[in-house]
Amino acid sequence: MDFKQKIYILLAGGVFFLSLSGILVKIATSPPMITAFYRMFFTVLLLTPYFIKNHRHKAAYFLDYRPLLVGFLLAVHFILWITSIEYTDISNSVIFVALQPLFTIILEFLFAKEDLRPGALIGIIMAFIGTSIISIGDFYHLGDKLFGNFLALSAALFAASYLFIGRGVRKKLDYFPYLFILYTYAAFFLGIGAYIFEIPFFGHGINNYLILLALAVGPTLIGHSILNYSVRYLPTSIVSLSILGEPVLTTFLAWLLLNEQVLLTTLIGGAFILGGIYLASIYNYRKSKMQKKAFSAKKNS
Template sequence: MTTSEFDGPISPFAGLGVAILAISTSAILVRWSTAPSLVKAFYRVVFTVALLAPVALIRHRGVLATISHRDLAAASGAGVALAAHFASWFESLNHTTVAASVTLVQAQPLFVAVGAWAFLDERVSRRTTIGIGVALAGMVLMSVSDLLAPSSAPRPLLGNGLAVVGAVTAAAYVLTGRSVRSRVALVPYVVVVYSVCAVTLLAVTLARGDPLAGYPLREWLLFLGMALGPGIFGHTVINWALAHLESSVVSVSLLGEPVGSTILALFLLTEIPTLPTVLGGAVVLFGIYITAS
């Protein structure tokens, strides 16, 4: 459905703007929390499930009962991939700057394109190939700059690498669930995915011995904020907007997240990115723009 076909009371562009602002707060909320990375990721997903489950049970109970075993398996695989995405990206923010981490993790469309070509036999256009090449050049520039220039980040190369892992696993999440979303409604699908994601994160958290309780009220409010802001008002609204706008419009608009996160980090965390990081990030974003547009 195109924008001209939308005649509802809420503008999809307004919804998309709110969503981009909401997801831009994710890195800030993660940084503000002092809990272990896996614990933050676990409670973000648990609170998101808690907020969405009543809707799924009341409005989509019949859909939940009729999900096929194949779709359930695919949704479960997507949930495991999403758990790996959250775990790697949240940890990356402990080692590199918000600007670098959010820019690199937003490179997901590049890996979706490569994965679709490798596993789904989808054709990769010349434009997509050029975009991937440009973005990879930006990633190399950001990594080399971390070796040559001083940075306020404690271990920028490790953090950047984890952010790229977060992008790859996010792409796996998208590719795994691509076919399922054509057959299963949004809320039932994400409840299944988030539930499997939460169980996976819980298992890894317990294996590492990270404490799940004993946190002050401030931490619980941050966990809830991660679920409400980036989770509900961010990614859920983006999925709603996809029903009213072309996917290319939504994909390109997501490039606003690294910009928004960097600005918020500047004012709320007093974190000033280095010039090479800004330049490399700009090259990465330009490559993603070429690929997604």
């Protein structure tokens, strides 16, 4: 087995760890705010020694208002997504959250004056059709799910917002210190939220805290770390598209482990949404490639 094959296997493992996120959130019994808080808190706790040892000179960026704002948006994203799982199926929640790349494209079109090319537009239309199919199916079977679907869609919008706003900071900071500062602010805001709403930090049971620790270690640390490691050796488009496997795998695990039934409308609508995201990802890859060529030609002229 050559090195590249090993990287593909590693990438598949990363997607698997990411797909555990919805399952772990579903079996956690703590309030959504506490689940989100401890996911970030444990992550920051585990990353702090490495940050102090290798990146402490980047601590000045804690004073930049942009990471603070982005951390707040990330905190809201987690609250919305984790709460959505209480109201709708895991499959619906992860499929709707996967819409984040399409929301990013829309934000770039509205606020950064980026071109909205046919490939991206078709992807957005397909995702809209898929969203409608799932929502109609949920309304027919159980109208309460619509609220959970709305929360998951809102979580995707906030995820796109923190990625869009954080672009300027990411250009100045390496990926690790950027994420550490972002996670720290997210944990801070989630802790403030729990305090304001008088949600206790303790007394949720040792098994629950172990689940929350697993949420920090598995999907957050291992999953995202593998994805970022894979980008060094594989095309960005491959890594981006591999993430489409997360909602598929999460849906399968929810069916296998939690006996969660999957509606036909979810399967059909999910296929439309994932197909739309695929087209949008290809569009993003081609746009990035064209920008690099244009920059290279300008530099050599």
